[in-house]
Amino acid sequence: MQTERLVVFRDRSPAATAHLQIVPRKHIDNLNDLRRSPEDHALVLEMLETWREVLQRMHPGAKLRFGFHRPPFNSVLHLHMHGKALPYLDGAPTWKYHTWTPWWLPVEVVLKSLAPAGDAEASAAAAVPSDGGSQRSWPPDGEGGAV
Numbered sequence: 800m801q802t803e804r805l806v807v808f809r810d811r812s813p814a815a816t817a818h819l820q821i822v823p824r825k826h827i828d829n830l831n832d833l834r835r836s837p838e839d840h841a842l843v844l845e846m847l848e849t850w851r852e853v854l855q856r857m858h859p860g861a862k863l864r865f866g867f868h869r870p871p872f873n874s875v876l877h878l879h880m881h882g883k884a885l886p887y888l889d890g891a892p893t894w895k896y897h898t899w900t901p902w903w904l905p906v907e908v909v910l911k912s913l914a915p916a917g918d919a920e921a922s923a924a925a926a927v928p929s930d931g932g933s934q935r936s937w938p939p940d941g942e943g944g945a946v
């Protein structure tokens with residue numbers, strides 16, 4: 800599955816009923832390389848919206864979860880967003896995806912942090928179904944940078 804800007808494949812060790820990895824064609828190492836900017840915000844939003852629709856169509860009524868592994872806990876050196884339709888599979892390593900852990904960032908937290916300041920529409924778009932992690936913050940400004 801692919802679009803002009805994104806490639807999508809099934810996670811090699813699926814944790815949920817459906818488990819996709821959504822990857823931009825443009826090489827981005829990891830979350831630290833994303834910046835608060837219209838471009839990066841639009842990219843992440845596209846990653847979310849395109850595949851939220853696909854997953855919802857494939858699994859009507861399923862709870863969907865989208866998010867990123869945070870450096871240094873990402874195992875692949877290319878930015879990828881996990882998209883899952885729950886339930887989790889029996890015995891799946893769900894600890895990798897818990898919102899209260901330091902290594903997982905739900906997409907709504909990332910979108911909020913990337914939204915250009917004062918962009919009400921962008922903030923509204925970030926109000927996707929949450930699994931409780933949205934009060935967390937993640938700073939794309941300032942420190943971080945190329946790793």
Ligand SMILES: [Zn+2]
Pocket residue numbers: 867868873874875879881
């Ligand atoms: Zn990952």
